[in-house]
Amino acid sequence: MAGLYFHVPFCRRRCCYCDFYFVTNDALIERFLVALEAEVVGRASLFESEIVSTIYFGGGTPSMLSGKQIERILSLVEKTFRLDSDLEITLEANPEDLSDEALREFSQAGVSRLSVGVQSFDERKLRALSREHSASQSRDGIERAHRWFRNVGLDLIFGAEGETLSDWRRDLETAIELSPEHVSAYSLTVEPLTPLAKLIARGKRQPPSDALQTEMFLQAIEILEASGYEHYEVSNYAKPNFRSRHNSSYWDRTPYLGFGPSAHSFFCENGDEIRTANARSLRRYLENPLASQDFRETLSDLDQFNELVLLSLRRREGLSLKQLRKSFNFAASHLNALAPTILNFQRDGLIATTDDATLKLTPKGFAVADSIAEAFFVSKRATLESDDGNPQRTLSKANGQP
Numbered sequence: 001m002a003g004l005y006f007h008v009p010f011c012r013r014r015c016c017y018c019d020f021y022f023v024t025n026d027a028l029i030e031r032f033l034v035a036l037e038a039e040v041v042g043r044a045s046l047f048e049s050e051i052v053s054t055i056y057f058g059g060g061t062p063s064m065l066s067g068k069q070i071e072r073i074l075s076l077v078e079k080t081f082r083l084d085s086d087l088e089i090t091l092e093a094n095p096e097d098l099s100d101e102a103l104r105e106f107s108q109a110g111v112s113r114l115s116v117g118v119q120s121f122d123e124r125k126l127r128a129l130s131r132e133h134s135a136s137q138s139r140d141g142i143e144r145a146h147r148w149f150r151n152v153g154l155d156l157i158f159g160a161e162g163e164t165l166s167d168w169r170r171d172l173e174t175a176i177e178l179s180p181e182h183v184s185a186y187s188l189t190v191e192p193l194t195p196l197a198k199l200i201a202r203g204k205r206q207p208p209s210d211a212l213q214t215e216m217f218l219q220a221i222e223i224l225e226a227s228g229y230e231h232y233e234v235s236n237y238a239k240p241n242f243r244s245r246h247n248s249s250y251w252d253r254t255p256y257l258g259f260g261p262s263a264h265s266f267f268c269e270n271g272d273e274i275r276t277a278n279a280r281s282l283r284r285y286l287e288n289p290l291a292s293q294d295f296r297e298t299l300s301d302l303d304q305f306n307e308l309v310l311l312s313l314r315r316r317e318g319l320s321l322k323q324l325r326k327s328f329n330f331a332a333s334h335l336n337a338l339a340p341t342i343l344n345f346q347r348d349g350l351i352a353t354t355d356d357a358t359l360k361l362t363p364k365g366f367a368v369a370d371s372i373a374e375a376f377f378v379s380k381r382a383t384l385e386s387d388d389g390n391p392q393r394t395l396s397k398a399n400g401q402p
């Protein structure tokens, strides 16, 4: 099984914390669609032997496309790829775009899952995040969305300036009242070069407090789990059977092709695992979408090991030490050397070990999941005897795709 990701690089304006790639010139949408079609056709052979089971429209703001434009992309996908009969098609939407007419069109185009960028139901917090929509647009939009979709998710952010633990509790409770099938809750991070980073550097905004964000993170787990949402990945919660299949496939290391400026891909070629990324430039993309790739790497065994550790520890199912030992010839000695570290994590209440040698993070552990994963990473020096000559790379936390 495999996935397709479409990056729709248009927004009406910039939210102060955002570092995703987008432009605000929506007059370029038609030219973007023509380039996107050329990229789909030009790269389809990479998935000749794959069956596509999930499609994701992310951005940017994909709900700035009309239902007809989404349909146009999906009809090309249908002609170009082999599709699973049980296809999940997700569209990210902003609350201000959820009119009945738009929802009907998206549903008729084939979208089966809507992911709404709510961020908060608090007007003050929405302004601190410089979001364009209001809390009532989110409430009304999600209620309307449920008339057209049986799978609606919403995204929330915590840790905005001035936000207290009880403000965050109210956001979570309002979200639960609306009964979405899926909730993503992200801590606000200050990405370099964003307007928020510049405001903080000039002393006009306060950076988020790590301690408060940790409390908020733990509060989200407690409140959402008590309301029947399964905490299945660090930032993601779902009602039973409503996990995001597309995002789960990133964490499973299932192959996917990403189309559009800044989109990443992961696939196998001649037995190698490859990651690529398109340039963050709509201009280059419009000139020649098939020449806009500016990153490509072949993953070494070390890279694959480190990715598996990071992605597994961030998930509810945890990290199977048996699987690591079976898949990597250097794993046994590396894990033996790590035994005291694992014991320390257990003593600190960050990790629990199951009978079948699987390591699972506790709620407290999930709050520092990436640092725990780093302690497990294997370095080039530690595996000289099995080194394949590829330089070790630094794993980034996320690839810009949801």
Ligand code: SF4
Residues within 6 Å of the ligand: 010, 011, 012, 013, 014, 015, 018, 019, 020, 022, 059, 060, 061, 094, 117
């Ligand atoms: S957060 Fe979403 S809507 Fe805001 S600028 Fe970024 S991509 Fe656009």
